[in-house]
Amino acid sequence: MELIVLGCSGSGAGPHSPASGYLVRAGDTSLVLDLGNGAFGALQRHMDPFDLDALVLSHLHPDHCADVSGLIVHQRYHPDGPGKVVPLHGPTETEVRLAVAYAPSSDERVATDLSDVFTYRPFAQGPGAIGPVALTSAxxxxxxxxxxxxxxxEGRSLVYSGDTGPCRELVELARGADVLLCESTWSDGPERPPGVHLSGRQAGRTAREAGVERLLLTHVPAWADGPALLAEAREEFSGPTELVVPDGHYTI
Ligand SMILES: [Zn+2]
Ligand SMILES: [Zn+2]
Known part of the structure; x- marks a missing residue:
């Protein structure tokens, strides 16, 4: 598999990167994990959106899904369209939330039906597949x-944390993975609220406890000190660890 970073700025786009978005290629299959602010523009640098085989949304905060509205417009109204219907794996409320984001008026919302663009596959239905790629969630x-x-x-594994505080579910999901693409939003400290994000140290600890091969840190906000978060993670995890960069390619 190949991971291409469309955007890695945490909590919103920054001056040097869109918000969260990742293109994954596996053989002839192309899928996108999250499509936050600005990520759809970056996607067009790397592929023709009409060739997208699936979209996967970790959760419905705007920094992870705001650009889905742009993808909808492209699929429907591009002169070479309409595009094929794309499977969309996401949380339970994905269908209604995307309709509200797309339709500006209450009348339009009632009439909005995105079934010409997406087929919804809620994570709650259990494991899924995107062509030859097996998808599990936690x-x-x-x-x-x-x-x-x-x-x-083909025996290789990529785990993406989405946004999360420290939790056993992520450790178990990431067990033995080749690559953990893990959020690292803030520096470690007792004042950090539980159940929201990971510090660099907590991301490193998650990688160590899960026994992954390699740790890629992402979701660093524009105001945060990325190298300091990387140093925290490296104190906890001795395997290869780096901060991802926009348009970076990573072979898994
Ligand atoms: Zn986020
Ligand atoms: Zn979030």
Missing amino acids: PVDHPCEAYGIRLEH
Whole structure:
């Protein structure tokens, strides 16, 4: 598999990166994990959106799904369209929330039906597949319904934390993975609220406890000190660890 970072700025787009979005290629299959502010523009640098095989949304905070509205417009109204119907794996409320985000007026919301663009596959239905890629998910610890996601293809595995505080569910989901793409939003400290995000230290600890091969840190907000979060993670996890960068390619 190949991971291409569309955006990795935590909690919103920053001056140097869109918000969260990741393109994963596995053989001829292309899927996107999250599509936050600005990530759809970056996606068009790396592929023709009409070739997208699936969209996977970890949760419905805008920094992870705001650009789905742009994808809808592209699929419907691009001169070469309409695009094919794309499977969309997400939380329970995905269908209604995307309709509200897309339709500006209450009349339009009632009439909005996105079934020409997406087929919904809630995570609650259990494990799924995107072509040859096996998808499993686990609920993680965030203020809204949120999931960590594990993708497996030809014996290789990528686990994405989404947004979460420290939790056993993420450790178990990431057990033995080749790569853990893990959020690291703030520095470690007792004042941090529980059940929201991971510090660099907690991301490193998660990687160590799960026994992953490699740790990729993401979701660093524009105001945070990325190298300091990386140093925290490296104190906990001795395997290869780095901060991802926009447009970075990572082979799994
Ligand atoms: Zn976020
Ligand atoms: Zn969030």
